[in-house]
Amino acid sequence: MKKYFIAGILVWAPLSITIWVIAWGLGLLDGVFGSVMRAIITVFPRQFAGDLQHFRELPGVGILIVIGVIMATGLLAISFAGQWWIRMWNKQINRIPIVRSIYSSVQQVSSTLFSGSGQAFSKALLIRYPHADSWVIAFQTGTPAKEVTAKLGEDYVNVFLPTTPNPTSGFFMIVPRAQTIELEMSVEEALKHIVSMGSVPPNSSSGITATQLPHHF
Structure with missing residues (x-):
């Protein structure tokens, strides 16, 4: 019974966590759409508010509309007219105190992360942490x-040291380049290795196979 139970967990755990993450992301998108719809409903006359409320309650409509708006915005942003509007929008946002600091910081981070020419997470490195006799993987x-x-007067690099098993949190560190070791594994492979707490080696295939299922105890 113990063997069958653990084998079942090995099958269902990755699927359940994947579904949970996707459902959380879709729920977040639907929540954004719901907030916009509530603001719109308050503006329209009462005879139209009821129809809009029923439309809002249709399952999946919010997610589809949010995705459509994001795609349409991206299509507009790469056009000449869209780039002009974005420049005007940024100019107006930069005139608002406090908001401009938050907006510009998030804009620079997102542009760096999603740009193919950026340096963010370009290499996986080994650095010494938390003491000189231990090593961790950083980016x-x-x-x-x-x-x-x-x-500092020397050759240093910026690195991000993720935590395990949640790699979205971690530490920003500035370390000497001479005290880092560049790894040949890709950033994706290194991230999988970190999330798995070292149990999944680089270049291994994803998912479980028959040999990974427990045979006896």
């Missing part, structure tokens, strides 16, 4: 600011 995210480089 190179760029080079230090000019002021930092001038004060």
Whole structure:
């Protein structure tokens, strides 16, 4: 019974977690659409508000509309007219105190992460942490600011050290390049290795096979 139970967990755990993550993301999109729809319903007259509310309650409509809006925005953004509107929008946002600081910071981070030419997460490295006799896998995210480089006076790199098993949190560190070891594994392989707490080696196939199922105890 114990063998069958663990074999069942090995099959259902990856599927359940995958479904949970997808459902969370879709729910977030639907929540964004719901907030927009509630604001729109309050503006329209009462005779139309009821129809809009029924439309809002249709399952999956919010997700489809949000995805459509994102795709349409991207299509507009790559056009000449769209780029002009984006420049005007950024100019207006940058005039608002506090908002401009948050908006510009998020814009720079997202542009760096999603740009193919950026340095973010370009390499997987080995660095010494938390002491000189242990090593961890980190990701190179760029080079230090000019002021930092001038004060340190050596060749340093910016790295992000993710935590396990949740790699979305971690530490930003500036370490000497000479004290890092560049790995040949890809960033994706290194991330899988970290999330699995070292149990999944690089270059291994995803999923479980018959040999991974427990045979006896």
